[in-house]
Amino acid sequence: MEPRSLREPERLLFELSRPGRRGFALPPLDVPEPGRFDLDPRYTRTSIEGFPELSEVEVVRHYTRLSRLNYAIDLGLYPLGSCTMKYNPKVHERIARLAGFADAHPQLPEAAAQGCLRLMHDLERALCAICGMDRFTLQPAAGAQGELAGIMMVRAYHRDRGNPRQVVLIPDSAHGTNPASAHIAGYRVEQIPSNQRGCVDLAVLRRRMADDVALLMLTNPNTLGVFEGEIQEIAGAVHAKGGLLYMDGANLNAFIGVARPGDMGVDLHHLNLHKTFSTPHGGGGPGAGPVGVKKHLEPYLPVPTVEQEGPKFVLNHDRPKSIGKVRSFFGNFGMFVRAFSYILALGPDGLRRMAETAVLNANYIRRRLQDTYHLPYSEPSLHEVVLTDHHLEETGVHTLDIAKRLMDYGFHPPTIYFPLIVKGALMIEPTESESREELDAFIEAMLRIDEEARRDPELVRTAPHTTPVRRLDEVGAARTPVLRWLPPR
Amino acid sequence: MGDGHRYIPASDADREAMLRTIGVSSIDDLFASLPAALRLQAPLALGPALAEQDLWAHLEGRARENRLPTPGSQFLGGGAYRHHAPALVDHLIGRTEFYSSYTPYQPEISQGTLQAIFEYQTLICQLTELDISNASMYDGASALAEAILMAERTARAGRVVISDRLHPEYLQVCRTHLANLDIAIATFTARGDGTADPEAARRILRQTRTSALVVQHPNFFGCLEEVEALAAAAREAQAHLIVAVTEPVSLGLLKGPGSQGADVVAGEGHSFGVPLSFGGPFLGILAARQSFLRNLPGRLVGESRDVDGRRGYVLTLSTREQHIRREKATSNICTNEGLCALIASIFLAAAGKSGLRELAVHNHAKAAYARKALGAARGCSLPYGAPIFNEFTVRLPVTAEAAVAQLADRSLIPGIPLSRYFEGMDRDLLVCVTEMNARAEIDRLAEELGRLG
Numbered sequence: 018m019e020p021r022s023l024r025e026p027e028r029l030l031f032e033l034s035r036p037g038r039r040g041f042a043l044p045p046l047d048v049p050e051p052g053r054f055d056l057d058p059r060y061t062r063t064s065i066e067g068f069p070e071l072s073e074v075e076v077v078r079h080y081t082r083l084s085r086l087n088y089a090i091d092l093g094l095y096p097l098g099s100c101t102m103k104y105n106p107k108v109h110e111r112i113a114r115l116a117g118f119a120d121a122h123p124q125l126p127e128a129a130a131q132g133c134l135r136l137m138h139d140l141e142r143a144l145c146a147i148c149g150m151d152r153f154t155l156q157p158a159a160g161a162q163g164e165l166a167g168i169m170m171v172r173a174y175h176r177d178r179g180n181p182r183q184v185v186l187i188p189d190s191a192h193g194t195n196p197a198s199a200h201i202a203g204y205r206v207e208q209i210p211s212n213q214r215g216c217v218d219l220a221v222l223r224r225r226m227a228d229d230v231a232l233l234m235l236t237n238p239n240t241l242g243v244f245e246g247e248i249q250e251i252a253g254a255v256h257a258k259g260g261l262l263y264m265d266g267a268n269l270n271a272f273i274g275v276a277r278p279g280d281m282g283v284d285l286h287h288l289n290l291h292k293t294f295s296t297p298h299g300g301g302g303p304g305a306g307p308v309g310v311k312k313h314l315e316p317y318l319p320v321p322t323v324e325q326e327g328p329k330f331v332l333n334h335d336r337p338k339s340i341g342k343v344r345s346f347f348g349n350f351g352m353f354v355r356a357f358s359y360i361l362a363l364g365p366d367g368l369r370r371m372a373e374t375a376v377l378n379a380n381y382i383r384r385r386l387q388d389t390y391h392l393p394y395s396e397p398s399l400h401e402v403v404l405t406d407h408h409l410e411e412t413g414v415h416t417l418d419i420a421k422r423l424m425d426y427g428f429h430p431p432t433i434y435f436p437l438i439v440k441g442a443l444m445i446e447p448t449e450s451e452s453r454e455e456l457d458a459f460i461e462a463m464l465r466i467d468e469e470a471r472r473d474p475e476l477v478r479t480a481p482h483t484t485p486v487r488r489l490d491e492v493g494a495a496r497t498p499v500l501r502w503l504p505p506r
Numbered sequence: 507m508g509d510g511h512r513y514i515p516a517s518d519a520d521r522e523a524m525l526r527t528i529g530v531s532s533i534d535d536l537f538a539s540l541p542a543a544l545r546l547q548a549p550l551a552l553g554p555a556l557a558e559q560d561l562w563a564h565l566e567g568r569a570r571e572n573r574l575p576t577p578g579s580q581f582l583g584g585g586a587y588r589h590h591a592p593a594l595v596d597h598l599i600g601r602t603e604f605y606s607s608y609t610p611y612q613p614e615i616s617q618g619t620l621q622a623i624f625e626y627q628t629l630i631c632q633l634t635e636l637d638i639s640n641a642s643m644y645d646g647a648s649a650l651a652e653a654i655l656m657a658e659r660t661a662r663a664g665r666v667v668i669s670d671r672l673h674p675e676y677l678q679v680c681r682t683h684l685a686n687l688d689i690a691i692a693t694f695t696a697r698g699d700g701t702a703d704p705e706a707a708r709r710i711l712r713q714t715r716t717s718a719l720v721v722q723h724p725n726f727f728g729c730l731e732e733v734e735a736l737a738a739a740a741r742e743a744q745a746h747l748i749v750a751v752t753e754p755v756s757l758g759l760l761k762g763p764g765s766q767g768a769d770v771v772a773g774e775g776h777s778f779g780v781p782l783s784f785g786g787p788f789l790g791i792l793a794a795r796q797s798f799l800r801n802l803p804g805r806l807v808g809e810s811r812d813v814d815g816r817r818g819y820v821l822t823l824s825t826r827e828q829h830i831r832r833e834k835a836t837s838n839i840c841t842n843e844g845l846c847a848l849i850a851s852i853f854l855a856a857a858g859k860s861g862l863r864e865l866a867v868h869n870h871a872k873a874a875y876a877r878k879a880l881g882a883a884r885g886c887s888l889p890y891g892a893p894i895f896n897e898f899t900v901r902l903p904v905t906a907e908a909a910v911a912q913l914a915d916r917s918l919i920p921g922i923p924l925s926r927y928f929e930g931m932d933r934d935l936l937v938c939v940t941e942m943n944a945r946a947e948i949d950r951l952a953e954e955l956g957r958l959g
Contacts, residue, residue: 026617026816030625030855041592041861046868047945048875056870056893060730062761067632068859076855077594080622080848084603087618091602097611105606106513108558114596114781117569122582123785124922125574126910132571133784146551158644158786161840165683172686181686197838201655203686206833244539275537276544295513299599299845300619301609301641301805303787319682341682345585345647345675345774346785358565364555367511373533374516377524380536384528397539424615432611452515453524479813484614486818491613494810494822498799500638501628 027082031502034069040076086485088429094455098401098432098444101270101292109358113351123346134330138323140357149279150309154318156348163287163306164198169340170317171232171261182231188217190436195234215241215394226258236265240436242401252282269293271400274369285310294356305352374449375400385460389467393439401446414470414477416441422480426462575917578947583897583938584922585673585752591779595852613820620819623807626851634771635762636793640804642847643790646774647676650750651683652803653772657718657746659801665690666718667710669702671725674927700727700890704735711743722750728897737767756895758866770794779853780846789846803837869896873939879952885959897938903959906935
């Protein structure tokens with residue numbers, strides 16, 4: 018047998034399984050015993066084929082070993098632009114696990130759930146204050162579900178006025194979920210090209226705006242990290258033709274406490290609680306995607322809303338113009354607890370300092386890398402900066418290679434090849450969570466990779482060299498998909 | 507005294523030095539692209555920052571404002587179920603390498619998450635007895651809406667038929683998601699024993715082309731459905747059968763719907779160790795037959811090899827997704843419920859083959875005991891005769907709302923008044939019994955309900 022190293026790949030649960038092992042015991046059954054089933058065998062199975070059999074310690078070791086194969090924000094910088102990976106404060110995790118919250122059943126009578134309802138009410142008020150909106154729904158389970166709920170509200174609003182309209186305008190730099198959500202809400206999507214500064218071209222928008230357009234979906238700051246400085250004019254152009262302005266709030270971290278979407282002419286926008294309000298993203302979710310609206314959209318909010326009646330908090334299901342429900346119960350309440358904790362922990366000054374530092378950190382990286390890496394747009398950056406591999410064209414080293422080589426230096430790579438309007442994009446978002454020393458180390462790694470690409474391009478093109486597995490065949494995985502384990506034949 | 511915030515490393519001195527490097531004189535200069543008229547002149551109208559101990563005290567107080575009886579004296583189900591999660595679950599998901607990581611876009615440094623999802627997909631296939639599973643969805647209700655959209659993409663009939671024994675919130679969510687897509691929803695009513703009538707399904711399916719027949723099993727009223735007969739009805743009409751499962755612990759004892767002819771299972775997985783948390787985050791399950799592979803929404807993890815031939819895992823088939831196909835995407839889903847899928851996997855790994863079956867048997871045996879006891883309580887009756895798993899309907903001598911209000915004083919929550927969702931069911935109570943309810947609590951419930959009449 019080969020000696021086991023700490024980098025050994027971990028076998029699958031099913032391969033570790035041995036018949037007769039168990040990791041779980043129930044108390045003795047205190048009601049009448051077998052024979053007792055009134056269940057006809059046509060309903061029941063005798064066993065779950067292939068299911069694992071492991072002892073408790075084996076389960077603990079398996080997942081502990083798997084955890085060591087992951088990068089995480091608690092290990093270092095995670096500069097995924099537009100994904101906004103920031104530190105997840107630990108006390109918030111403990112608060113969310115308080116039995117009063119974690120064990121609260123969503124079907125509790127209202128009188129027994131006043132703590133949850135009040136927290137939802139207070140979080141909604143806080144988000145309204147932060148964003149300058151009139152109401153929020155907390156229900157959507159993720160940013161993309163928030164987009165969908167928001168677009169459905171817009172559709173209901175227009176339909177109420179006699180015409181749901183047909184078209185949604187979306188800049189070509191938008192997140193991919195924007196067009197997908199608009200499509201699923203029944204709209205035809207038209208792209209609005211960005212101008213040379215990477216922003217919405219106001220003249221093009223004005224020419225296209227007509228009374229068949231339901232809304233414009235604008236990400237602000239946009240996916241280049243650039244603030245759409247003409248947002249009030251954009252809102253004016255959209256409103257003049259009876260359309261509405263939706264803001265994708267994924268990048269709100271850039272200006273919280275400095276400015277508010279509600280003051281910019283925005284009619285509605287979603288937030289990603291895991292981004293701006295630092296709820297942990299758990300390897301891909303859960304998220305939470307509250308949607309804030311101005312007064313004129315309030316009738317269409319999903320049911321139920323939380324209302325205060327004297328000292329009590331109640332759920333209001335009686336909303337005849339509501340779009341309905343987008344998911345069961347009230348949304349990802351556990352995320353509300355963490356996001357509310359974050360707001361309370363930071364306060365108004367802390368929230369502003371957060372945005373300022375996020376912008377400061379992005380600009381610091383930009384300043385120190387822009388003479389080496391190619392900066393495709395010279396507009397001022399807010400929270401993220403987009404660089405490219407253009408300067409390395411003759412070396413044969415590409416964005417993907419730079420990303421993989423960063424792993425050898427101990428960093429998670431930035432977002433790559435996005436936004437789509439930038440060829441070979443490296444989209445870097447450090448957030449406020451990083452110290453100057455961590456930023457310096459990242460910058461140093463980026464500079465060294467540039468040197469390596471010129472001196473020894475093969476070293477970079479074959480990276481990573483130090484990770485538990487090296488470059489994986491993603492094309493092969495898609496060509497012959499293996500999506501589950503099956504017992505060896 | 508420091509001048510920063512505990513969550514934000516940069517000190518004032520760091521800020522000054524970095525501003526000098528950037529070549530601007532103040533932080534405000536970095537916001538020059540925001541028109542002056544938009545910049546806030548006053549701090550946000552929020553309370554001042556709280557130190558950790560004050561934050562803790564404040565929110566602990568809020569948690570205490572919920573007046574929760576002990577888990578054993580609650581009989582609430584209806585789409586959310588009280589189960590014991592072994593301590594190792596919370597311990598393992600509390601590892602920061604899991605909960606503080608992002609979507610595994612870079613497989614070389616995300617093998618932990620990717621392998622765990624691959625295992626999750628396998629476990630869900632084994633439970634449902636279907637071929638493929640995605641990497642999870644937001645919750646059961648929205649997973650069902652996505653399942654219907656998927657069936658519609660392949661069958662393109664513009665209509666789905668749904669049993670009226672589906673969880674009413676699931677039906678609401680499906681209505682919302684289908685509202686703007688020219689997909690009609692027809693419902694059909696259950697027969698006297700509380701289950702979907704395959705003949706009624708057959709009649710309504712015959713009327714016009716249909717993409718999918720949707721039933722919940724066990725259904726919202728607790729009854730087990732005749733999945734095989736319903737599958738036959740769907741097959742005759744060339745419609746897909748979608749089975750919604752809100753209580754997946756049932757799959758420890760009941761046949762996987764795939765083996766009974768279901769084409770798709772859309773369900774809720776929070777029962778596998780995810781806290782109730784007032785209804786979320788939960789875990790949407792979506793599994794299907796192989797033929798749906800390129801139409802399955804959400805993320806998928808596939809097995810692959812690295813350049814050295816080592817086995818590894820990657821996100822795959824993402825061409826269906828929004829980041830490539832944009833307005834032609836299969837769905838707008840971007841995130842999954844990765845951490846909840848991990849919780850479920852850990853729970854299922856610990857429970858294992860024998861544990862999950864035992865858990866299901868305990869749930870069923872206790873519910874069967876409770877049903878008998880409650881059915882015999884004075885003034886109470888059982889409106890439906892079909893077999894159950896761990897949930898059932900009992901008809902009370904008084905309105906269910908009144909019963910709930912009255913028993914609250916005795917720290918007992920007897921179930922969900924069905925009048926919350928349905929007209930004309932004022933006296934019907936939906937009762938759920940799990941391993942958390944000891945026999946003594948069940949006896950007490952029967953006794954208290956017997957006193958209402």
